[in-house]
Amino acid sequence: MDTTIDLSLAHRPDLSDRRVVIVGGTGSVGEGVVRAWLAAGAEAIVPSRTQGRVDQFTGVLGEAATDKLHFVVGDYTSFDAAQELAEQIEAECGPVTDVVASIGGWWMGKNLWEISQAEWDRYFVGLTTAHVAQVRAWIPRLPEHGSYQLILGGSATQPVPGSSIINMEQAALLMMRQVLSAEAGDQRRVTAAVLGPVKTRLRHWVESEWVSADEVGLLTTGVAADPTASATDYELSTTAQMIAQLRGLGVYPQEGGEAK
């Protein structure tokens, strides 16, 4: 079984007719998602709460930051703010076909019975509200052939002692994916990538079998390009799982051969 991924072999789909909003695109996983959509020819729009974060991120992207990448600075984490930003983005850039929501915020350090109200509000209420705000703003606007993709972590299903708030937040969002698919039926394609630890530029050490942010990005482009990819949670804790899913989506060569 293959356990390494050579992204120079990837069969990147042509998404030049797509316009994606990558919420949390300035983050450590979002960075790989932004790069992958730009490499697939899509127009990518990244909302960010602060100009400072945009400036820092543009420096990180370097030459990958083509003229197809746009930033919109402003709050997007409340219902009203997300609606206003969606209206602004469509007015300035045109109709959006896809959304990837990779909104971050890791927390750990206390047992559940020791957490403060402020920690609960920030990491459960704040992050789930930011996600639901994107759903309200974007699901009604997306075309049937588009996609709404959540980037989540294995803490949605595996308890991590000391990180209960994130466990509960991620579990709620995984159920949000499922109920959204049940409610939207064939009208919208909603998926989640449920990741183990990710190789990102911010990690001081990584394990070889972890998936990388760029691989997650390639997966999201494969989901967007495959009209049958819908109502699915992609479990991606290891490179071997990532290879299997990338092959299933036809964006990575089969063992000893071509992509499907």
Ligand SMILES: NC(=O)c1ccc[n+]([C@@H]2O[C@H](COP(=O)([O-])OP(=O)(O)OC[C@H]3O[C@@H](n4cnc5c(N)ncnc54)[C@H](OP(=O)(O)O)[C@@H]3O)[C@@H](O)[C@H]2O)c1
């Ligand atoms: N990093 C990993 O190893 C890893 C592993 C498994 C799963 N995941 C999942 O991947 C998703 C993204 O994680 P990440 O590590 O890329 O996150 P991150 O780097 O901490 O943040 C991603 C972006 O989210 C935006 N954001 C909006 N509200 C936020 C808030 N209240 N707190 C922090 N950030 C906020 C920020 O964008 P602006 O400041 O530009 O607005 C930030 O750049 C999460 O669902 C996470 O569970 C990550």
